[in-house]
Amino acid sequence: MGFSLGFLVGVFGVLVLSHAAYSTVQYRGLLKIMEEEFSGPPITVVAELLLGLVFSLWAALTVPGTFLSIHPHSEENMIVALPANLDFMVFNHRGKVFPVEMDLKLKH
């Protein structure tokens, strides 16, 4: 529990990759015994590599989080209001004439 699907897939992908590495080492050992030249890894290892690559890529893209929009007109990026310039706040405004009818007292 606690692990998302993406994370599990990532772990599986890394396992597949390390198995491919292990198989290659084994294959080279076998070649040495049979005294043949190493021309390339066997097709199963290549397939494993590709599969591991896809799994790891997918995990790397999903686990850290979702993508954020870079469009200036997307909901998150579109600026609809500028902040009120609070550093230049002026208290001498029309609210002074209509004080807030609030019964506020600090009770400490």
Place this chain on the structure above:
Amino acid sequence: MVSKTEEAQLNRLENQVDNGGGGAWEYLCLVRKLKVRRSEKVLKYGMSILNDLSKRSSLGSEEWTLYEQVAVAAMDCQCLDVAKDLSKLLRKEFPESKRIGRLEAMLLEAKGSWEEAEKAYSSFLEDSPLDQVIHKRRVAMAKAQGNISGAIEWLNKYLEIFMADNDAWRELAEIYVSLQMYKQAAFCYEELILSQPTVPLYHLAYADILYTIGGLENIQTAKKYYASVINLTGGKNIRALFGISLCTSAIGLLAKGRNKEDKENPELQSLVATALEKDYKQRAPDKLSLLTTALRSLKVSS
């Protein structure tokens, strides 16, 4: 900068707090983060947190930030007694703090004792001549006293030192607009566009000013800036759409009788009209007839 999602979040929280659904602290945090001016609500909900001992102690050291926020809100609502109590409490906690000194000077401002506030600010500036907030407070004080030319002078002096302060440029632009000094205001908005070219609202304000100044060339430039607003907002800014159609008709009027070498793109007007009609149909179908008559009158005059 308040983005659309943040605005929606703020409205949702405000609704929730207004209807007694809790979340007052989150609301106050968001108000502080977005720098919006909701003094009355901040005062009301801030005080309810501060008067509740268990809520207040659960904030930890954030408590003092809340004291400051509520104090400023109280000044804005002219509840000076509350503001005084709050600043006294803060002073007791932080006897040496300059920030509290600033708050006390603001309290003097709110009371209207300008000379004393001025004296306080000058003494702060002697200690630390590069304190931006205090420079800004002096500008605001000049503005509050109705001394607009003084405010402009202070602000120009301030901007000579702190040229990268966008808020100050915007304040200066707004002051110039209020005095109908559009050329100067346009200059300020040019600065703002240069420093933050992706904020559509600066483009919009600049275009508005250029349109107000008038003249064929200015209106043509204004149209380009309205177009850039549309580009940046994905066509969701109604004001820019209306701006385009107004500019087009004004250009049509002004360019009448002159040689029409630089022919305006006639498609733009009809595209803008379609976009406006579509938006009105979606959001305010009963006002669609008003829109069509307005657009027709613009087309007739061009």
